[in-house]
Structures are given as C-alpha cells and as structure tokens.
Amino acid sequence: MSSLHDLYSHYGQSPWLDNLRREWINSGELARWVERGVRGLTSNPSIFQKAMTSGSEYDEQFAELLADGLSVPESYWELVLTDIGGALDVLAPVYDSSNGLDGFVSVEVDPKLARDTDGTLAAARVLHQRVDRPNLYVKIPGTAEGLPAIEAMTAEGRSINVTLLFSLSRYAEVIEAYLRGLEACPGDLSSVSGVASFFISRTDTEADRRLEAIGTPEALALRGQTAVAQGQVAYKLFTEKFTGPRWDALEARGARVQRPLWASTSTKNPAYPDTLYVDQLIGPHTVNTLPDATLEAFTDHGTLSRTVDADPDAAQSILDRVTEAGVDLEAVADRLEDEGVSAFVKSFDDLLDSLSTTADRLMEGAL
Numbered sequence: 001m002s003s004l005h006d007l008y009s010h011y012g013q014s015p016w017l018d019n020l021r022r023e024w025i026n027s028g029e030l031a032r033w034v035e036r037g038v039r040g041l042t043s044n045p046s047i048f049q050k051a052m053t054s055g056s057e058y059d060e061q062f063a064e065l066l067a068d069g070l071s072v073p074e075s076y077w078e079l080v081l082t083d084i085g086g087a088l089d090v091l092a093p094v095y096d097s098s099n100g101l102d103g104f105v106s107v108e109v110d111p112k113l114a115r116d117t118d119g120t121l122a123a124a125r126v127l128h129q130r131v132d133r134p135n136l137y138v139k140i141p142g143t144a145e146g147l148p149a150i151e152a153m154t155a156e157g158r159s160i161n162v163t164l165l166f167s168l169s170r171y172a173e174v175i176e177a178y179l180r181g182l183e184a185c186p187g188d189l190s191s192v193s194g195v196a197s198f199f200i201s202r203t204d205t206e207a208d209r210r211l212e213a214i215g216t217p218e219a220l221a222l223r224g225q226t227a228v229a230q231g232q233v234a235y236k237l238f239t240e241k242f243t244g245p246r247w248d249a250l251e252a253r254g255a256r257v258q259r260p261l262w263a264s265t266s267t268k269n270p271a272y273p274d275t276l277y278v279d280q281l282i283g284p285h286t287v288n289t290l291p292d293a294t295l296e297a298f299t300d301h302g303t304l305s306r307t308v309d310a311d312p313d314a315a316q317s318i319l320d321r322v323t324e325a326g327v328d329l330e331a332v333a334d335r336l337e338d339e340g341v342s343a344f345v346k347s348f349d350d351l352l353d354s355l356s357t358t359a360d361r362l363m364e365g366a367l
Contacts, residue, residue, distance in 0.1 A: 004037025012284030016040035025086035039102035049351040095135040108139035111344035120149040137161035154181025159193040167333030190254030199264040203227040219325040232315035261287040275302040283308030
C-alpha cells in the first residue's frame, strides 16, 4: 500500500492525476498509477498541447481524420475524446468499486467559451452526449458567465467539474449554483456528482508578488501562506454549506456533496517544499489533483496528517493579515481568473497552429 492509498483510506482525500498522454494509456502507465492509488484524472488545454506536440503518438489517427475530410479543429476534438475514452476505461473499475465517488476523468469545454454562457451550455451538452459515460466530468470555468451553465447542467443531471476558482466569494456562488441545480433536478440525485476546483499555487505566486511590492516586514513575513490559508477557509465554507436542513433535503434524495478539489498543486516557488500544497490540505471529502512529478514527490516524502481543518481560525487570521498588509484578495482572484482563461485560450490556439503544421506534413507525406 502506498501513501496515495493511505491518503484515501485514512484521511478521506482522493488523489487524482493532473495529466494525460496517449502513450500512458497504451503503455499501461496510467493503469500503474491507478494501482498505486490514483483515483481520478483531470485534463485541460495546456495538458493536451504538451501531449499532442511531442512525438508522433497522434499522427496515425490524425492522418485518418484528415483523410476523412475533418478540419483541424474537428480532428482535435476526435483526438481528445479518444484519449478521454481510453482514460475512462482505465478508471471505470475505480468508479464502480467506489459506488460513483471516484474514477472520474475530466475534459474541458473550449476555453474560448469562458465568458459565453450559452456557448458553454451547448458545448457541455455535446461533450456529455458524445461521451455518454457515467464517470465523465465536463469542466466549466467558474467565471461569472459560467455560473448559470453550472446550475443548468446540474439541473439536467450532468456531472460537472468547476474549474479556475481563485476566490472565496466565487466559490460560495459555485456552491449555490450546484445546490440550486440539484433542487431543480427531478427524481433520484445519486448519479449526479460534482467537484469545485480551487487553484492553489497560483494564488501564492500573485499574492507573494504583491506582498513583496509592499515590502514591509509584516508583508514579507506572510509570503507563502495565502494559498493554503484560503484553501483551508474554503474547506470550512464547504462544511458549512453542505450541512443543515437544505442539504438534508437534498441528501434524502441521494445527493452527493460537491467536493472541494485542490488544483494547481505543484509548487511554483522553489523555495517552498515541493509537497506544500498536498501536505497542508488533507482532509475528508476532498480531492487533490496533482501533476505526476508532485505525485512522485508526495509518494516519496509527503506528510500524511489531517491538516485542512486543523485550525480554521488561524487560516482566517492569515487572510485578514494579508488584507491588512495591503493585498486585495478579490483583485488577486480577478487577475488570476483572467490570466487562467487567457493561458488556456493561448494553449488551445497554439495547439491548433501546431496541428495545422502537422496536417500539412501528413498530407504531403500521403501524396
């Protein structure tokens, strides 16, 4: 038994892999990660950009798709859904054995739709309909425009991974969208699931930059503490929102909590421990999705201890001190949301450009 197994069996946290490559599916590497304790998988446009622009693993299928008359963007989605389907197969036994708690694979709607409610709704429906697997999560950005889509998809009984969350206020809105969606969903709710992906390390990167610009001893002493504190306060909000009469009524219909998912958990600052954003956010009913390098690091020297709710008052105190030092955490979240959306759009555009170049090469080779 690895520490990943212990993370789930002793502390109630599900470790997921934040990466996907076709060669991992074909070689059995993904299956080996599952044997070591990985219980789910997330993907995003940046992950597919890296996967599809290195090596020739996708060339054969890509050439066939082009020969069938598909455009480069249409071919991209076929390549993505082939990988997602393979990962869903690998994770299906986890889904079955956990009674639908884990075993999920996440795929994101076109990142250009992050500010388009109607476009997001249409794209999310298409992905759910095309894949039609119970262990699929469609990822919808937790932007203001994404909130109605999250509620509507949940009301239709579709499972959603809300991504790109950076603030406590937006997280509260996402929980409300999920609860409203469940209340509008008819019948038994046991097949509806959801996670809310709180991005962690990027918060420290931006908060630290602002603390350093302020430069006072009080501000500098707070570096490297904002992200974990915000995650711990978010967990307190989660426990408050999923208790009480409103939740009890939904739970009686089979509803599942929308688990907090800690994303962006690789340490960006080399001065910080490489397992910082795993060690300090461990607790029941949570998910931590980790890049493979962070999974390896945690397996090697991570610390197993229930930490996410060890001292929520201290966590809130840190956020209060960061604010008092002069950092506007809502402004931090707004900037990070904009940057996150822009980064995924750029990855998507760069990937389509690379695929267009590959298409030219493949078509020339076919002549």
